[in-house]
Amino acid sequence: xxxxxxxxxxxxxxxxxxxxxxxxxxxxxxxxxxxxxxxxxxxxxxxxxxxxxxxxxxxxxxxxxxxxxxxxxxxxxxxxxxxxxxxxxxxxxxxxxxxxxxxxxxxxxxxxxxxxxxxxxxxxxxxxxxxxxxxxxxxxxxxxxxxxxxxxxxxxxxxxxxxxxxxxxxxxxxxxxxxxxxxxxxxxxxxxxxxxxxxxxxxxxxxxxxxxxxxxxxxxxxxxxxxxxxxxxx
Numbered sequence: 416x417x418x419x420x421x422x423x424x425x426x427x428x429x430x431x432x433x434x435x436x437x438x439x440x441x442x443x444x445x446x447x448x449x450x451x452x453x454x455x456x457x458x459x460x461x462x463x464x465x466x467x468x469x470x471x472x473x474x475x476x477x478x479x480x481x482x483x484x485x486x487x488x489x490x491x492x493x494x495x496x497x498x499x500x501x502x503x504x505x506x507x508x509x510x511x512x513x514x515x516x517x518x519x520x521x522x523x524x525x526x527x528x529x530x531x532x533x534x535x536x537x538x539x540x541x542x543x544x545x546x547x548x549x550x551x552x553x554x555x556x557x558x559x560x561x562x563x564x565x566x567x568x569x570x571x572x573x574x575x576x577x578x579x580x581x582x583x584x585x586x587x588x589x590x591x592x593x594x595x596x597x598x599x600x601x602x603x604x605x606x607x608x609x610x611x612x613x614x615x616x617x618x619x620x621x622x623x624x625x626x627x628x629x630x631x632x633x634x635x636x637x638x639x640x641x642x643x644x645x646x647x648x649x
Contacts, residue, residue: 418454419447419477424536424568427561428509431534431572432458436505439464439498441519446474448507450481462498464490494519500529509536509570513544520553526575527552533573541569542586554578558591560600567600583629584636598648601641608634 421429425448432438432452438461440449449461463474471491478487490497495506506526508516516535520526526533533553537544548555554576561568569589581590588604591597612630615623 418481419445419451421447421451423561423563424570425451425509427559427568427570428507428534428536429457431557431559431570432507433505433532435459436532437461437503439495439503439506441494441506441508442466442470442511443474444470444510446477446487448509449487450477450483453483453486454481460486460488462488462490462503464492464495464497466491466493493522495523495526498523500525503531505532505534507534507536509534510538511536513537513540513542513547517544517547521547521551528575530575533571535571535573536568537571538568541589542583545571545581545586545589548573549578549581552577555590558589558594560591560594560596562596562599567596567603569600582636583633584640587633588637588640598641598644601637601644605634605637605641608637 429448429452434457436458438449438452438458440446440461441464443449443463443465446463449458449463452458453461463471463478465471465474468491471489475489478484492498508519516537520533535544545555552575553573555571555573555578557572559570569591588601608630612627612634615627
């Protein structure tokens with residue numbers, strides 16, 4: 416059966432969606448994710464939601480192309496604002512900044528109250544998202560990594576619960592210690608942190624000093640995590 420080809424980062428998200436769940440795909444764009452999962456028989460039904468009309472029209476075109484019009488509903492809405500509690504069993508929010516994802520969840524407390532599995536793929540502000548989840552009654556059950564071209568992406572499977580406090584480097588790089596790309600992921604974040612510290616070398620001021628202290632702690636922690644990973648691989 417012909418079906419949409421998911422990119423590695425979207426395939427990773429799809430693999431983390433619970434089988435049999437009614438899925439809300441927030442920021443759906445072309446609706447490739449729900450279409451592929453329905454055609455594979457993994458999920459029975461989905462809501463494709465997007466903030467803008469253009470992406471939602473592309474989603475409708477995909478659904479028509481694969482004859483799924485009775486299995487996908489469409490919502491023009493900001494985040495989860497157009498989706499009622501009880502309509503879905505899982506939510507995917509992929510390809511947005513971490514602060515945007517946090518804002519979407521903050522406006523939809525029913526995801527926590529009903530312990531809805533959330534598959535989140537932040538493209539930036541990952542430490543901010545992890546810190547927000549930790550502070551607002553969510554726990555990260557699992558993290559995965561995927562490589563697409565030269566870029567590494569992460570995805571988080573999240574639910575309601577009390578999380579153990581994460582260290583600053585864990586907020587940046589996560590705690591996904593058993594995935595094959597973990598070493599490359601830690602190397603990437605170590606290099607980014609080192610560049611940020613080098614860029615601050617000539618800056619002065621109390622705020623810069625505090626920021627440098629945080630980054631130094633993160634940098635040291637990331638290096639230690641990388642050493643532990645290398646030892647674990649031997």
